[in-house]
Amino acid sequence: MHNLFSDFHQLVLPDADVTYYPNFLDLIKADSYFEEFKNTIPWQQDDIKVFGKIYAQPRLTALYSTNGKPYSYSNITMQPHNFTKELLDIKEKIEVVSKNSFTTCLLNLYRDGKDSNGWHADNEKELGENPVIASITLGQERYFHLKHRTQKELKYKLLLEHGSLLLMKGTTQHHWLHQIPKTAKPISERINLTYRVLT
Numbered sequence: 661m662h663n664l665f666s667d668f669h670q671l672v673l674p675d676a677d678v679t680y681y682p683n684f685l686d687l688i689k690a691d692s693y694f695e696e697f698k699n700t701i702p703w704q705q706d707d708i709k710v711f712g713k714i715y716a717q718p719r720l721t722a723l724y725s726t727n728g729k730p731y732s733y734s735n736i737t738m739q740p741h742n743f744t745k746e747l748l749d750i751k752e753k754i755e756v757v758s759k760n761s762f763t764t765c766l767l768n769l770y771r772d773g774k775d776s777n778g779w780h781a782d783n784e785k786e787l788g789e790n791p792v793i794a795s796i797t798l799g800q801e802r803y804f805h806l807k808h809r810t811q812k813e814l815k816y817k818l819l820l821e822h823g824s825l826l827l828m829k830g831t832t833q834h835h836w837l838h839q840i841p842k843t844a845k846p847i848s849e850r851i852n853l854t855y856r857v858l859t
């Protein structure tokens with residue numbers, strides 16, 4: 661299929677549609693976005709409820725949108741800020757490649773290897789039947805794990821690099837879970853932007 665980016669890699673996974681674009685943002689841009697977002701985003705740490713117990717979420721987050729719609733997951737409801745120029749520029753660049761338009765960006769800041777994102781699918785009702793999720797990595801590279809919900813032998817590990825884009829669509833969220841595991845290595849901060857369509 662024709663693609664504007666020659667440098668991309670379609671993962672060969674059943675019941676999924678996942679594409680990785682390692683050099684989506686050029687290095688100078690990726691570096692400056694990292695600094696800008698690290699210093700200017702109003703990062704917050706919410707409490708989540710897991711099996712009736714309250715925990716501080718193991719990362720910081722922020723929500724931005726074009727339509728003011730809140731986003732609820734894991735017993736949290738986040739209220740959005742209005743998009744900034746930088747978040748809009750990246751959104752438009754992703755829209756060209758994905759041929760999809762996004763309303764919302766959920767940002768994650770993983771402060772070190774103790775910060776993580778547990779097994780889940782992005783399958784909230786407001787994301788529609790087949791959610792399209794476009795995920796940008798800035799800063800520290802981290803492993804991204806995928807596992808099939810029912811075929812336990814199907815798993816995949818991918819290193820998400822600085823300036824990369826990971827695009828998940830189709831039936832991916834129906835059949836697969838994903839996570840960013842903790843690591844014992846001494847590592848630095850990673851910022852992740854996940855663009856979504858919220859109706």
Ligand SMILES: O=C(O)CCC(=O)C(=O)O
Pocket residue numbers: 766768777782795804820838840852854
């Ligand atoms: O940090 C990442 O790459 C994944 C984030 C994620 O899965 C989410 O926010 O739903």
Ligand SMILES: [Fe+2]
Pocket residue numbers: 780781782838
């Ligand atoms: Fe996710």
